[in-house]
Amino acid sequence: MRAATSAPGPLVRPADAGQLPGTSPRIVVEGLGKRYRRGAAHRRESLKERLGEILGLPGPRRDEDDGQFWALRGVGFSAGAGEAIGVIGRNGSGKSTLLRLLARVTAPTEGSACLHGTVGALLEAGAGFHDELTGRENVFLSGAILGMRRKEVASRFDDIVAFAEVGPWLDSPMKQYSSGMYLRLAFSIGVHMESDILLADEVLAVGDLSCQDRCLRRMEEAARSGRTVLLVSHNLESVARLCPRTIYLDGGRLKLDGPTEQVVAAYRADLATGQVGEDPSHVAG
Amino acid sequence: MSVLGLEAERTAGSAHIAPVAGIGLPDGHELWRYRDLLYFLALRDLKTRYRQTVVGVAWVVIQPLAMMSVFWLFFGELLGLQSEGLPFPLFVYPALLAWNYLSGALNEGALSVTSHAHLVGKVYFPRLVLPLTGLVTGCVDLAVASVLLIVLAGAYGVAPGPEILALPLFAALLLLLTAGVSIWLSALNVAYRDVRYAMPFLLQLWFFLTPVFYSSTILTGPWRAVYRVNPMASLVEGFRWSLTGETAAPALSLLPAALVALLLLVSGLLYFQRAERSFADVV
Numbered sequence: 001m002r003a004a005t006s007a008p009g010p011l012v013r014p015a016d017a018g019q020l021p022g023t024s025p026r027i028v029v030e031g032l033g034k035r036y037r038r039g040a041a042h043r044r045e046s047l048k049e050r051l052g053e054i055l056g057l058p059g060p061r062r063d064e065d066d067g068q069f070w071a072l073r074g075v076g077f078s079a080g081a082g083e084a085i086g087v088i089g090r091n092g093s094g095k096s097t098l099l100r101l102l103a104r105v106t107a108p109t110e111g112s113a114c115l116h117g118t119v120g121a122l123l124e125a126g127a128g129f130h131d132e133l134t135g136r137e138n139v140f141l142s143g144a145i146l147g148m149r150r151k152e153v154a155s156r157f158d159d160i161v162a163f164a165e166v167g168p169w170l171d172s173p174m175k176q177y178s179s180g181m182y183l184r185l186a187f188s189i190g191v192h193m194e195s196d197i198l199l200a201d202e203v204l205a206v207g208d209l210s211c212q213d214r215c216l217r218r219m220e221e222a223a224r225s226g227r228t229v230l231l232v233s234h235n236l237e238s239v240a241r242l243c244p245r246t247i248y249l250d251g252g253r254l255k256l257d258g259p260t261e262q263v264v265a266a267y268r269a270d271l272a273t274g275q276v277g278e279d280p281s282h283v284a285g
Numbered sequence: 286m287s288v289l290g291l292e293a294e295r296t297a298g299s300a301h302i303a304p305v306a307g308i309g310l311p312d313g314h315e316l317w318r319y320r321d322l323l324y325f326l327a328l329r330d331l332k333t334r335y336r337q338t339v340v341g342v343a344w345v346v347i348q349p350l351a352m353m354s355v356f357w358l359f360f361g362e363l364l365g366l367q368s369e370g371l372p373f374p375l376f377v378y379p380a381l382l383a384w385n386y387l388s389g390a391l392n393e394g395a396l397s398v399t400s401h402a403h404l405v406g407k408v409y410f411p412r413l414v415l416p417l418t419g420l421v422t423g424c425v426d427l428a429v430a431s432v433l434l435i436v437l438a439g440a441y442g443v444a445p446g447p448e449i450l451a452l453p454l455f456a457a458l459l460l461l462l463t464a465g466v467s468i469w470l471s472a473l474n475v476a477y478r479d480v481r482y483a484m485p486f487l488l489q490l491w492f493f494l495t496p497v498f499y500s501s502t503i504l505t506g507p508w509r510a511v512y513r514v515n516p517m518a519s520l521v522e523g524f525r526w527s528l529t530g531e532t533a534a535p536a537l538s539l540l541p542a543a544l545v546a547l548l549l550l551v552s553g554l555l556y557f558q559r560a561e562r563s564f565a566d567v568v
């Protein structure tokens with residue numbers, strides 16, 4: 001166990017978990033932590049307040065320490081090529097924060113992570129889709145937002161459309177799409193992005209069963225072809241099917257890291273006994 | 286790993302993720318790798334802007350045409366403001382082109398980061414492309430609106446002389462200045478939403494301090510020097526001079542204008558780079 005665990009639990013010690021012999025790790029995470037200020041997203045500092053501060057005027061007092069919490073802290077692990085790792089945990093356990101940090105959406109407060117190779121992040125289905133644009137136009141736009149070059153998207157365009165099964169609608173505005181078509185096209189762009197590392201968040205929660213199945217299969221192929229996949233999901237069946245190894249986050253801490261079967265069993269046991277840590281957003285940091 | 290060899294285009298290097306501190310300039314290489322994103326965002330804005338409008342792209346011409354007509358009627362005909370020997374419409378229009386580029390790009394750019402909050406919080410990409418998109422769409426609008434200038438010049442029989450060779454210089458300076466202000470405002474607007482409300486008003490003030498519908502020759506004595514703090518004054522006169530060849534060239538005053546534009550751009554980049562770290566958490 002590389003991360004300090006405060007809560008006692010059934011520990012699983014992976015022997016440098018799942019790393020292929022002779023390959024250097026693709027992802028090395030050390031002591032990664034992210035502190036948020038509660039309500040930071042809602043409290044917008046106005047210029048007036050700031051000016052008041054500068055001029056020393058009495059204003060709405062703000063306790064600097066108030067409401068700070070660690071969404072993630074002291075998390076460390078490494079992953080090799082071809083590894084598919086599930087990330088599980090309750091809501092607010094830090095799963096999404098971990099992915100946001102690795103995807104470079106936001107910077108960590110402490111610790112570090114090294115990612116070797118190209119990174120594809122699927123944190124949201126349909127990033128940048130615009131309703132007024134056609135499906136065809138959106139494929140290129142969304143691809144560019146995900147970091148693909150125009151040529152790259154063009155060369156995979158047919159595969160993307162075939163996977164999403166939206167052929168006849170390709171030149172209609174996206175606002176006419178059903179939500180299923182919308183999500184299929186969104187996911188299809190993401191999985192056709194060639195990258196050494198694939199970070200995916202809850203994307204399997206979309207679409208009907210057949211779509212989910214194809215998405216999972218697509219990710220299995222990705223891992224088999226040597227890509228490193230990190231999958232955050234609440235769907236334990238999906239995790240069990242795709243990922244031989246799983247990381248269990250609890251209260252922003254890495255609680256377990258090991259073979260999926262054991263980690264998922266421990267998680268289920270914790271859920272059943274209510275032995276899960278506090279949601280960090282309710283704990284004063 | 287791509288069979289098509291496209292992967293080489295993207296850096297196969299490694300990303301080191303750690304807390305960041307200090308100041309620096311944005312990563313130019315990375316911005317360059319994301320140039321297609323700039324293209325597709327600009328394309329999106331151009332397409333969606335006109336797809337559901339009745340007269341479509343004609344808006345780009347109607348707006349400066351209407352403004353020019355009003356200035357012509359009130360300031361030219363009724364108030365009799367002098368126009369340095371040019372027909373009044375031809376005096377106003379080149380300046381209006383330059384001004385509209387700035388104000389159009391700023392209107393798009395200042396709110397660009399906040400209006401893409403959903404993307405900024407979910408996807409990594411150089412955030413700098415957001416305030417820069419308005420610069421690209423502005424160029425398209427400028428090109429379309431320039432058609433009317435050709436019509437005007439033809440109607441009044443004014444042909445541009447060799448002065449037009451200097452136009453790229455003024456255009457480049459306008460681009461630098463607009464980029465600097467747009468980058469500043471877009472980052473400021475994330476922390477202080479006041480920008481959104483202050484901007485229309487400040488733009489209006491700036492417009493009156495810029496010799497678009499009047500000639501700066503009406504200023505006398507020390508005011509002339511103070512006036513030059515506004516880089517747009519020299520740029521607008523540069524556009525007018527290079528396109529018509531009739532008015533006075535903004536010779537030495539171009540230096541402070543260039544300096545201010547450059548200063549705004551560099552400081553804007555530094556501020557943006559610093560502010561960018563918390564965009565995803567704050568926006």
